[in-house]
Amino acid sequence: xxxxxxxxxxxxxxxxxxxxxxxxxxxxxxxxxxxxxxxxxxxxxxxxxxxxxxxxxxxxxxxxxxxxxxxxxxxxxxxxxxxxxxxxxxxxxxxxxxxxxxxxxxxxxxxxxxxxxxxxxxxxxxxxxxxxxxxxxxxxxxxxxxxxxxxxxxxxxxxxxxxxxxxxxxxxxxxxxxxxxxxxxxxxxxxxxxxxxxxxxxxxxxxxxxxxxxxxxxxxxxxxxxxxxxxxxxxxxxxxxxxxxxxxxxxxxxxxxxxxxxxxxxxxxxxxxxxxxxxxxxxxxxxxxxxxxxxxxxxxxxxxxxxxxxxxxxxxxx
Amino acid sequence: xxxxxxxxxxxxxxxxxxxxxxxxxxxxxxxxxxxxxxxxxxxxxxxxxxxxxxxxxxxxxxxxxxxxxxxxxxxxxxxxxxxxxxxxxxxxxxxxxxxxxxxxxxxxxxxxxxxxxxxxxxxxxxxxxxxxxxxxxxxxxxxxxxxxxxxxxxxxxxxxxxxxxxxxxxxxxxxxxxxxxxxxxxxxxxxxxxxxxxxxxxxxxxxxxxxxxxxxxxxxxxxxxxxxxxxxxxxxxxxxxxxxxxxxxxxxxxxxxxxxxxxxxxxxxxxxxxxxxxxxxxxxxxxxxxxxxxxxxxxxxxxxxxxxxxxxxxxxxxxxxxxxxxxxxxxxxxxxxxxxxxxxxxxxxxxxxxxxxxxxxxxxxxxxxxxxxxxxxxxxxxxxxxxxxxxxxxxxxxxxxxxxxxxxxxxxxxxxxxxxxxxxxxxxxxxxxxxxxxxxxxxxxxxxxxxxxxxxxxxxxxxxxxxxxxxxxxxxxxxxxxxxxxxxxxxxxxxxxxx
Numbered sequence: 049x050x051x052x053x054x055x056x057x058x059x060x061x062x063x064x065x066x067x068x069x070x071x072x073x074x075x076x077x078x079x080x081x082x083x084x085x086x087x088x089x090x091x092x093x094x095x096x097x098x099x100x101x102x103x104x105x106x107x108x109x110x111x112x113x114x115x116x117x118x119x120x121x122x123x124x125x126x127x128x129x130x131x132x133x134x135x136x137x138x139x140x141x142x143x144x145x146x147x148x149x150x151x152x153x154x155x156x157x158x159x160x161x162x163x164x165x166x167x168x169x170x171x172x173x174x175x176x177x178x179x180x181x182x183x184x185x186x187x188x189x190x191x192x193x194x195x196x197x198x199x200x201x202x203x204x205x206x207x208x209x210x211x212x213x214x215x216x217x218x219x220x221x222x223x224x225x226x227x228x229x230x231x232x233x234x235x236x237x238x239x240x241x242x243x244x245x246x247x248x249x250x251x252x253x254x255x256x257x258x259x260x261x262x263x264x265x266x267x268x269x270x271x272x273x274x275x276x277x278x279x280x281x282x283x284x285x286x287x288x289x290x291x292x293x294x295x296x297x298x299x300x301x302x303x304x305x306x307x308x309x310x311x312x313x314x315x316x317x318x319x320x321x322x323x324x325x326x327x328x329x330x331x332x333x334x335x336x337x338x339x340x341x342x343x344x345x346x347x348x349x350x351x352x353x354x355x356x357x358x359x360x361x362x363x364x365x366x
Numbered sequence: 367x368x369x370x371x372x373x374x375x376x377x378x379x380x381x382x383x384x385x386x387x388x389x390x391x392x393x394x395x396x397x398x399x400x401x402x403x404x405x406x407x408x409x410x411x412x413x414x415x416x417x418x419x420x421x422x423x424x425x426x427x428x429x430x431x432x433x434x435x436x437x438x439x440x441x442x443x444x445x446x447x448x449x450x451x452x453x454x455x456x457x458x459x460x461x462x463x464x465x466x467x468x469x470x471x472x473x474x475x476x477x478x479x480x481x482x483x484x485x486x487x488x489x490x491x492x493x494x495x496x497x498x499x500x501x502x503x504x505x506x507x508x509x510x511x512x513x514x515x516x517x518x519x520x521x522x523x524x525x526x527x528x529x530x531x532x533x534x535x536x537x538x539x540x541x542x543x544x545x546x547x548x549x550x551x552x553x554x555x556x557x558x559x560x561x562x563x564x565x566x567x568x569x570x571x572x573x574x575x576x577x578x579x580x581x582x583x584x585x586x587x588x589x590x591x592x593x594x595x596x597x598x599x600x601x602x603x604x605x606x607x608x609x610x611x612x613x614x615x616x617x618x619x620x621x622x623x624x625x626x627x628x629x630x631x632x633x634x635x636x637x638x639x640x641x642x643x644x645x646x647x648x649x650x651x652x653x654x655x656x657x658x659x660x661x662x663x664x665x666x667x668x669x670x671x672x673x674x675x676x677x678x679x680x681x682x683x684x685x686x687x688x689x690x691x692x693x694x695x696x697x698x699x700x701x702x703x704x705x706x707x708x709x710x711x712x713x714x715x716x717x718x719x720x721x722x723x724x725x726x727x728x729x730x731x732x733x734x735x736x737x738x739x740x741x742x743x744x745x746x747x748x749x750x751x752x753x754x755x756x757x758x759x760x761x762x763x764x765x766x767x768x769x770x771x772x773x774x775x776x777x778x779x780x781x782x783x784x785x786x787x788x789x790x791x792x793x794x795x796x797x798x799x800x801x802x803x804x805x806x807x808x809x810x811x812x813x814x815x816x817x818x819x820x821x822x823x824x825x826x827x828x829x830x831x832x833x834x835x836x837x838x839x840x841x842x843x844x845x846x847x848x849x850x851x852x853x854x855x856x857x858x859x860x861x862x863x864x865x
Contacts, residue, residue, distance in 0.1 A: 091740050092406040107377040108417075113441035115414045181676050182412070185698045185839055252738075252780075259683045260736045260843035263411035270414040270441040330781045331738025333840055 058152045059145065069141075072150045076140040079286025079315070080279055086323045087250075087282075102282070109275035117178040117268050125177020129273045131170035132280030136287060139163035143290045144217050144299055146308045156217040157205050160291060164201070164247050164284075168194050171249065171256060171265060174277065178268035186264020190256040192334040193246055196341035197253075201243035203349035204236035207356045208295050211365050217291075221299035223365060230296040232359060235352040237296040239345060241322055244288035246337075248281045251326030255334050289318040371467060378443070378466040381417035384410040386433060386681050388423030389688065389853065393720050393754075395422055396728065397452040400751035401459065403744060409735075411683050413439035418462045419446040427709035429688050432680050443469040663696070671696045680708045684735035684847055691834070691842070700842050703834040705827040707853060722821055724753045726812035727768055729850070730775060733806060736847040737781065746771045746813070765815065772814035776807050789845035791825060791833050802848040809848075824852035 059068035084102035089095055142149050142156035153159060168191065175187015209215045211233065212223035220229075230237045246253040249265075257264040269277060293299060293314035300307030359365065383402055387395040398420060402409070410416040413436050425433050437446055445465040447458055663673045679690040693703045720728075727750035734743035749771055752764025775781065782803055789802040811819040830851055834842045 091744075092408075093741075093744060094406050098406075101380065104377055104380060107373070108381075111374065111377055111443065113443075115439075115441055181674065181695065188698060254738060255840070258738050258840070259411050259740075260738070260840055262682055263415055266415070267412040268414050274414070327741050329739075330734070330742070330778065330784060332780070333784050335838070336784055 057148060059148050059150045062148070068150055072140050072143075072145065073137050075145055076137050076283045076287055077279075079290060080136075080282035080284075082316070083285040083289070083319055083323070084278075084282040086319055087327070090323050090327045106275055106279065109271055109278075112271040112274075114271040114273055115178075115268055117180055120179050121177045124173045126273075128170045128173025128177060129269070129276050131166065132174070133276050133283060134280075135163045135166045135170065136280045136283035139284065139291075140287045142217050143287055144221055144294045145290075145311070147218065147221070147300055149217050152216055152218060155215045157209055157215040157220075160217075161202060161205055164288075165198070167247050167284075174265040174269075175256070180268050182261040182263070182267040183265055185261050186256040186258070186267070189258070189261075189264065189334050190249060192338060193249070193253060193255060196334065196338040197243045197246035200239045200341055200345040200349045201247070203346070203353055204233075204239040204243070205295075207233050207236040207349070207353045210353065210360050211356050213360070213365070217294060221294050221301075224298045224301065228296065228298040228301075232364075233296070233352055233356055235348055236356075237292065239349055240296070241288070241292050241318060244285055244292070245322060245326055248284045248288070250281060250285060251323075252329040252332045253337070255331055258331060285322070286315075286319065289322065290315045292318050375463065375467040378417065378463050380405070380407050381445075381462060381466055382408045382410040382415055383418045383420060384413070384416040384436075384440075384681075385420045385422065386425075386436075386687050388421075388425055388429070391422040391450075392725075392728065394449065394452060396720070396724070396747075396750060396754065398422065398449065398455065399747050401455055403747055403751075405459070407459075409683065413437075414441060416440045417444060417466060418459075419444070421446065421448045423450060424448070429680060429708045432708060436681055445469070663694075673701075684732040684843075686846075686851055689846070689851055691831075691846070693834070695839070698839040700834055700837055700839065703831045703842070705831040705834075705851070707827075720754060722812060723768065723815040724750045726809045726821070727753070727771070729809050730771065730806070730813050733809070733844075733847040734775070736843050737785065739775075739781070742771060742774060749813075769814045769816065772810040776810040781806075785844055788837065788841050789833050789848060791829055791849070802844050805848045822850070825849040826852050 059072065062068070063071070081102045085099045088101045089098035092098060092101075094101070139160050141151055142153075142159050149156065171190040172187045175183050175185070175190065177183070208220055208229060211229060212220040214220065214223070223229075245251050249256040255264070257266045261267065263269075266274060266277060290311070293311055297314045297318070299314075300311040302310035302313075305313075385395060385398055385402075417440075419433075419437055419440060421433060437444075440446075443466045445462045447462065449455070449458070662670045664670060674695045675692070676695050677690055677692045679685060680688045688708050690706055690708055691700075691703060692706070693700045695701075727746045731743045731746035731750065734740075734746060745767060749764045749767035752760050752767065755761055755764065785802045785806070787801055787803075789805075790800055792800045805822065808819055808822060811817050812821060830846065830849060833845055837845065
């Protein structure tokens with residue numbers, strides 16, 4: 049269905065590159081605030097009053113002194129810290145907003161996956177940089193966790209591509225005209241959302257920043273550096289929730305309400321489900337998660353891809 | 367100005383708090399935590415994450431030094447207060463917000479600089495090497511070996527952090543220290559050795575006879591610009607970790623230099639009388655690395671891996687304050703674990719008051735923090751606070767909450783999957799398992815208050831340490847959190863015989 053992409057312009061071509069990029073970045077930040085507020089509400093039990101807390105924390109961190117450590121690898125440390133929010137915002141470029149993405153390539157899903165994979169380097173550098181045991185341990189843990197989530201996550205994205213016959217986000221949304229993908233690929237959906245929690249080292253996958261290692265990769269961060277990491281993580285979670293809504297829940301499809309409202313509602317639902325479910329679990333230790341991922345999730349996602357491939361060949365998604 | 371001040375007040379209305387409790391102050395800690403939970407203030411996980419440091423009870427001995435060091439690593443704006451009872455607690459927390467909102471950057475600078483000077487002075491004058499060495503342990507767990515690394519971090523955190531943003535901090539104030547004479551024969555290893563790095567240009571001549579061996583924290587590149595050539599043949603440089611000469615991270619004190627070579631080839635251990643002139647002439651405008659390099663040793667699979675000496679404690683989230691784990695770390699696997707209490711935390715300060723059920727909930731709450739389950743930890747804390755209330759209705763609700771938490775933790779399959787089979791303290795007996803999970807389920811039973819399970823007794827430190835051998839850092843933390851470590855063996859037993 050590549051012809052579908054032809055009549056859908058990109059945000060950049062409509063509004064100009066800079067305004068469109070600013071709008072997309074702003075949406076990304078708002079999604080990050082949404083995720084962060086929902087998380088705070090559940091963790092502190094504050095409810096809706098927690099809505100303002102992400103902004104408050106952000107302001108506080110901006111006023112705070114930045115931490116120095118002895119003999120840090122400062123260049124790599126700062127590069128890692130800046131990379132997290134940057135790749136989070138870059139991943140927003142292929143998330144459909146109001147039916148259009150910031151820019152559109154024939155490999156949008158690969159782009160999204162690549163941004164997420166860059167976190168391997170960014171988080172590891174964050175752990176390496178300050179020259180501190182807890183931080184370094186956090187970095188190691190992230191790599192171990194990466195070995196667990198990366199393959200199942202890629203298989204779930206591939207499954208989506210197979211069903212849509214395209215790796216372009218807008219094509220994937222259009223291909224769900226009749227039936228949302230979540231119906232035929234529930235495993236891929238759950239793995240994608242769970243994978244988001246894992247690569248954003250959040251909730252049950254927060255071992256790289258665990259309290260048992262004094263905050264891990266965040267243990268030596270204060271001020272702006274901490275803000276960049278935490279904000280980047282929240283934006284990534286928000287972007288992935290919006291992406292999940294587009295790839296599996298039909299994006300902006302829905303009756304009566306305007307499309308963007310539908311997409312927002314679905315995104316909020318994914319965020320709510322993620323936070324509610326994630327905070328019901330204790331930390332999952334990376335060494336055990338790796339086992340689960342390779343013994344259970346890899347076969348399961350492959351099976352899911354097989355089923356979807358057979359359906360696609362038989363013309364089910366046409 | 368008013369607008370800016372009210373903005374700051376708003377920003378700091380929910381500060382992150384680090385609570386350290388001296389032995390025997392558990393009930394006070396419960397009261398403080400109840401107030402913090404009521405206000406939805408967050409708990410800090412490290413000094414870098416801290417706005418307010420609350421010290422419960424009067425710290426003494428090494429613990430006092432450790433808390434000073436920890437405080438020195440808290441970024442500004444910051445506030446601390448001591449607390450020996452819960453009177454005016456709410457007002458003091460309000461005052462903490464005011465103090466944070468009012469502190470200006472200039473104040474913070476002065477404060478930091480004063481601290482740094484005081485620390486340098488005390489580092490130079492301390493006679494008790496042991497005391498100053500434990501002062502170096504901190505929550506950060508810096509990559510350096512126990513003492514050296516931490517004390518060095520202190521330099522980084524203080525003097526160093528001012529270099530970029532606050533040009534007013536003058537490292538030159540510490541320059542030109544003449545260490546000769548007074549410090550002859552001085553044991554520098556335990557003395558936050560790299561504080562010396564701040565003393566750029568100091569004259570180290572005439573220090574023959576320094577015993578630098580065995581002091582893992584000391585390394586020579588802390589002496590940037592020292593005249594080390596020729597005169598220092600008497601130095602015994604063969605230490606346990608080896609004194610590395612290669613960590614020239616300090617060369618570039620402005621911190622731009624990232625060519626930190628961690629290669630083992632730089633280990634100069636045992637090279638007494640080495641000509642160090644090649645290491646001179648460093649730029650001396652900033653912090654100096656006093657960290658020893660990691661060495662290599664065979665790991666459990668027989669592969670050569672880096673070994674790092676670390677000290678965990680005496681203050682960590684969910685960790686008994688004052689407990690210190692000294693170990694070698696390969697990756698995140700612990701070898702050579704040794705546990706001890708810092709002086710000031712080793713006395714058994716009488717029985718901990720409060721009902722057994724509340725104690726069990728407290729124990730569960732701390733375990734759940736370590737196990738990464740903040741929502742259940744909060745509910746356990748809230749149930750614990752409610753149980754000590756004088757209002758019967760509150761107590762009844764707390765009892766329900768306690769049962770709910772205990773059931774949630776006891777029946778969590780995820781937790782069981784995550785922690786099962788680790789931390790056996792006794793020989794494995796399938797009939798009576800004694801692993802982390804079994805112990806936690808026992809705490810759950812007591813916490814629910816529905817059965818009369820006996821409270822498990824405290825575990826002796828050597829027993830606990832041997833259970834940590836060969837485990838990962840995460841496992842070790844869970845194992846320690848699942849027991850009550852026994853304080854000062856002899857004194858506790860003395861109390862018991864007396865009673």
